[in-house]
Amino acid sequence: MKKSILIIAFFSLIFGCKNEKKASGKLQIVTTTTMITDLVKNIGGDVVDIKGLMGSGVDPHLYKASEGDVTKLANADIIFYNGLHLEGKLVEVFEKMKNKKTIAIADALDKNTLIGSEYFASNFDPHIWFNIDYWLQAGAFVSQTLEAELPEQAETFRKNWENYKAQLITLKAEITKTIEALPKEQRILVTAHDAFNYFGKSFNFEVVGLQGISTATEAGVQDVQKLAAFIIEHKVRAIFVESSVPKRTIEALQAAVKSKNHDVAIGGTLYSDALGTAGTVEGTYIGMFKYNVKTIVEALKASND
Known part of the structure; x- marks a missing residue:
């Protein structure tokens, strides 16, 4: 109506x-x-x-x-x-x-x-x-x-x-120079949904999203368990929240990994479907991109050192 x-x-x-x-x-x-x-x-x-x-x-x-x-x-x-x-x-x-x-x-x-x-x-x-x-x-x-x-x-x-x-x-x-500091085998990006496939294709990251490409699709228990197994198998030590997707989806994934006696850190919050707050550096496209890449590279490098 x-x-x-x-x-x-x-x-x-x-x-x-x-x-x-x-x-x-x-x-x-x-x-x-x-x-x-x-x-x-x-x-x-x-x-x-x-x-x-x-x-x-x-x-x-x-x-x-x-x-x-x-x-x-x-x-x-x-x-x-x-x-x-x-x-x-x-x-x-x-x-x-x-x-x-x-x-x-x-x-x-x-x-x-x-x-x-x-x-x-x-x-x-x-x-x-x-x-x-x-x-x-x-x-x-x-x-x-x-x-x-x-x-x-x-x-x-x-x-x-x-x-x-x-x-x-x-x-x-x-961005290319920053990413070059991260070995290719460590370029596995796990996020709430598949918003980063173009990023992955551009900079040689394997991208896995819990909810698929659209946030309109709900992640079920099997999706969480399947991705938890992937994280353990590939020794992924950092996963990422998205600013426009509820944090609970990634927290559920983290809990599923820990339930199998493995640890995975939340590497930070990435801007995916929206920029940061207006008036901030992250509130611009260029600032958002730099922030995301810095967050990703630092989390994955630190977790794999």
């Missing part, structure tokens, strides 16, 4: 307003995840007005639009979202917005290069931000979209993108 009310309210707002830009002339943009919000802010700069739907610690797999979100979406000139059914609960809303400019940044990527997933209707793993090369492609796509929408500010968007592009290239080089 609530879902129907939100959809009705959404269309009432769309047809009841002209959706004009504010008197400032700024482009009105709505973004879904915190990663996309950060990307668009770095490219759009001060000439756009950005409203992000999701905040720190929010799980996009389970996120549902509020009445306030409906208002933001109705008043937007452009809506940037991830796509590949990451925002599963918002798909129906986006599909009904035929007269709104909705942009899935995943459309910038060659689908033949993506990791397959049986958990999503798109049949692809949607956690594309953990491949920095993909994020570079997404950034170029966002810049081109903004340039076309607001031609008078095209030069600003291009300059902002070139600056941020250089930062992303530097980020990849720094």
Whole structure:
């Protein structure tokens, strides 16, 4: 019932307003995840007005639009979202917005290069931000979209993108150097769900998630026991909590390992489906990536020294 009310309210707002830009002339943009919000802010700069739907610690797999979100979406000139059914609960809303400019940044990527997933209707793993090369492609796509929408500010968007592009290239080089300090046989990353497969593919980590790729799937007792056996067999000494997934899932896994007379440490909390708190270093894509890699490498090195 609530879902129907939100959809009705959404269309009432769309047809009841002209959706004009504010008197400032700024482009009105709505973004879904915190990663996309950060990307668009770095490219759009001060000439756009950005409203992000999701905040720190929010799980996009389970996120549902509020009445306030409906208002933001109705008043937007452009809506940037991830796509590949990451925002599963918002798909129906986006599909009904035929007269709104909705942009899935995943459309910038060659689908033949993506990791397959049986958990999503798109049949692809949607956690594309953990491949920095993909994020570079997404950034170029966002810049081109903004340039076309607001031609008078095209030069600003291009300059902002070139600056941020250089930062992303530097980020990849720094992360690669940090990871090289960790022997390949120790690169086993066990987390709450499989958000890190693109990261693993990029940096030669074996990634195992307790809940699979989507947090909408529940981990059962057999899943916990199976992963506990894997941890023991491969002598994995550190596992990781995710900021957007309840800690109890990893604590249950740790308990299962200990019940078999083995120890496994919780190596820290990683940012997976959302950035850290706004205004902090981890509240940016670059800061999040550096923090995650530092946490992973230090925990796995310390536990295997």
